[in-house]
Amino acid sequence: MKKIILSSFLISLSLINTAQTNKVWPMLSQWGLTTDTVVGSATNYVQITSTGWSNTGAIQGVVTVHTGTLIPHHTTLQGSIDGINFLSIDGTDTMTCTGTGTSTHVWIIDGNPFNYYRISCTGAAGDSLFLSGTYLPNALSGIYKRSWNLLSQWGNISDTVTNTGTNTIYKQVKNNYQSLAVQVVCTKISGTQGGTVTLKGSLDGIHYEAVKTTYLKTIVPFTTGSSNTFTPTNVSVSSNLWIIKNAPYEYYQLSWTGTGTMSSALSGFITPAK
Numbered sequence: 001m002k003k004i005i006l007s008s009f010l011i012s013l014s015l016i017n018t019a020q021t022n023k024v025w026p027m028l029s030q031w032g033l034t035t036d037t038v039v040g041s042a043t044n045y046v047q048i049t050s051t052g053w054s055n056t057g058a059i060q061g062v063v064t065v066h067t068g069t070l071i072p073h074h075t076t077l078q079g080s081i082d083g084i085n086f087l088s089i090d091g092t093d094t095m096t097c098t099g100t101g102t103s104t105h106v107w108i109i110d111g112n113p114f115n116y117y118r119i120s121c122t123g124a125a126g127d128s129l130f131l132s133g134t135y136l137p138n139a140l141s142g143i144y145k146r147s148w149n150l151l152s153q154w155g156n157i158s159d160t161v162t163n164t165g166t167n168t169i170y171k172q173v174k175n176n177y178q179s180l181a182v183q184v185v186c187t188k189i190s191g192t193q194g195g196t197v198t199l200k201g202s203l204d205g206i207h208y209e210a211v212k213t214t215y216l217k218t219i220v221p222f223t224t225g226s227s228n229t230f231t232p233t234n235v236s237v238s239s240n241l242w243i244i245k246n247a248p249y250e251y252y253q254l255s256w257t258g259t260g261t262m263s264s265a266l267s268g269f270i271t272p273a274k
Helices: 002-017
Strands: 036-039 043-049 056-067 070-080 095-099 102-110 116-122 128-137 159-162 166-172 179-191 196-202 237-245 251-257 262-273
Touching: 036 043, 043 128, 056 070, 056 095, 056 116, 070 102, 116 128, 159 166, 166 262, 179 196, 179 251, 196 237, 251 262
Parallel strands: none
Antiparallel strands: 036 128, 043 116, 056 102, 056 128, 070 095, 070 116, 095 102, 159 262, 166 251, 179 237, 179 262, 196 251
């Protein structure tokens, strides 16, 4: 994991230093290689860090059969803000791989809303596949794109939700952006994790409303009119991503009301998109 983070970081620096040059960059495996092997029904991925401003980007995935016959399956593009918890960006826009040759697919990323992208490929019994990917940022500005933690009322990067109680984390975003991406991470401590997380916005930082769905894009599928709520599942870590078009609020809040008997940690990240 350290190798891919270091390699991705070096590529990101190169992206910034060549700000106005459209250049294709290789996505890397967890070992820092430009190709990874998918054996049997295992899942592997290639990944890149995108920290330079870009209005749009394109990612191309390539899957080549090494041995066996590729049973039809889907290879997906995933995004993340924290680089740990990834979600499929568009569950309907996938690469369908069949036959014994090479399959390829290009994803167009509007607004470049995430800090990390990866192509995830799951093989089938008896197959051995080669997976690779390339990334093309469009018109880099050379400005480093950062992300922020949402904070609790005590200034901590997480807060604990217990049973049916409600806790919140928030972030003020002062600059104007065309869109924002928000990621919530719900980490189970004990009990049965559940309840509802609501994405909220405010202008005064005191009175919050649920972000209007007309300003939201859902991640899976990648369409407008997303729900402004998320129901965490009873797993060790449950996560969700939202994209807020036009960034209409000054303050953003994640509010989680638990259920039953549970104890979980609420954390979140926000990053601007061009």
